[in-house]
Amino acid sequence: MAEQFIGKASEFKDGDRQIVRIGEDEIGIFRHEGEFYAYSNFCLHQGGPACEGLTIANVEERLRPDKTSMGLHFTNDMNFVCPWHGYEYDMKTGCHVKDKSVRLRKYDVVTKGNDVYVVA
Amino acid sequence: MDLIADRGRRVQVEELNTTKLLAHAAKQTRDKKFDDVLVVDVDAHHYENESFGEILPYMENDVLKQLALASRAKGGRGNVAPSGFGYQDMGGRVTRYPLRSSEKTDEKGPHRDIQLGNRWMDAMGVDYSCLFPTGMLSIGLHPQKEMEVELCWAYNRWVTEKALPESGGRLFTMLSLPFSDPDACLRHVETFGDRKGVGGFMVTTVRPKMGVYDNAYMKVYRAIEERGLVLSFHSGPSWGDHTFQSCNRFLSAHALGFSWYNILHCTNWVVNGMGERFPKMPVIWIESGLSWIPFVMQRIDHEYMLRPSECPLLKKKPSDYMRDMYYSVQPMEIQDMGALETTFRMMDAENSLLYASDYPHWDFDLPSTIWDLPFLTDKARHNILGGTAHKLFKLPPRNEAQKANLIKYGNYTAA
């Protein structure tokens, strides 16, 4: 594993992402709320481009104390969705939003000054 | 091109390009050497409503044609064919739905649907696809029998005269039958049955009232059997059906609906001894997944033993007749591998299962879903991906390696 330079931090606005190929790996690098996250771009379902679809807020169903439903709402947590079939992954962990055991390979991202590196 | 995300956010994306979208599928095709395997996709789709401008003029009745054409005129708010409601695109998450119109094709090339078909077939390593319409799968919900007949007629003429001839033989079809009118069905079989690219006929099972055993249909089945063609039943969802009106999520109506309509009509087919009446006609049950098959086998075998007087035509258990028929694999429920293996054993998948992608619909399956199953023999892999369909539809191998594999696994039949 070595640090691979992938770009300047100043070129990444919050919410921007890049898809890079490093050797055999294809990696999606997201900038979200100031942090960088990098995951394998191969969806664990059928191998779709997991990091290239919509980023979309997580959906929750709110219940009142009496267990009645208040319906569906977007939360502030952000997910990204494989465009092939809709497998939805948590931006901060790379886990499928409903099954934490389904987890995309995560890559460390290192910033040195304005330079961004992925460890791959 | 903008994509709408949550709460009014929009993201700028490139136009859709199927080849780019499926680049990872193409990698699987290379890695797994699918070019050496004959892969037949028995259920893929196009959006025929985008070609209604070309299709509707083929309608025969001037008055109905005028109604259909006028309802599509600018500002018109009518719908020609019934359309279900639902969220196939998952709120835009499955991006090829909202982006579909942005995809560029060669205006001087073959029909747009053929070009798109070639893109996804090439990426997935599919050699031949059976092309089905999308909206027409709801044609059984049309309240006007005569409009159903007219629309099927127009579509079937268009697809056999205009679309398929431009596909270079890689796309074939099983044509929609206007099942509400048995006489019209017979006319369709007699008119279109011998046309190039017609592998058989399809009945959409999304129909509130349909008795597949009705005497009125025997002439239709006989005509199909005599021509050596295939009869298929294609399922679909119908959220508005009273059965599903308590479903408050599309997931529930979709997951149950696609299995339900085939469960219903397959049960009627088997119990009424249709397998005894038309033993030479291959029958395929399409797009219901697989998990319903062991359920129905267990369920009707059980009642068959208790109530044999209600199915005197049957000479063996209902599940035996089910094993005599064929099933398309998609959407394959790979959740409990043990259950899936049992399903394959119970249905004799090696001889009865046919690969289907259902592309471009949201829950499509790649050939690797079959290829990577840990419990399959090589023969089963090859049979399911294309060997069995090769025998059913007489589709020639596209290269020597495919021919060698067909011979190796005992599937090769010269066209």
Add this chain to the structure above:
Amino acid sequence: MSSPKTTKAKAAKPAAKLVGAAGKPASDEGMSAKDKANFIKAMMEGLKPAAAAEPAKKVEILRKISAPVPVARKSNPTSDDALKLAAALDAKFAGGDFEALTPEATQALMAALCKLYAANMEAGDKFPVVKDRFAVTGTDAMILCGALLKAVDLQVFELGMWQSWSGV
């Protein structure tokens, strides 16, 4: 050519024997200043054979995808006038004046907004008809919906049918 097995054994050797950068035996005798510095660094940090051995990989940028942005329709003089008119009507209403507009003016405004909103929806530009659920009351909404349906001679069941058939 050496077999992979031999290569592997060779690769393991330097770590065991601690060879200096120039490939010479690691003794103090005859070491350059650079070799010494490397030797001390290796003693302090430990050897990192994998990192040292790994060649630089090619990084290829396949795609850049920009952040999603909230897109608001740009303000324009017509919208500014409409907002002013809405504010004026709200102020009159708050003051108990229900007759700020003549029936003819109300009808014209209602029809224009109805057509405009429907056209936006059909064009795929979908936004809520009012800003939030407190902009109008439930009773307000029912009175208006009922009146609109009556005006075009539609029954509620026809609305339901159309919604289910058209997917709207």
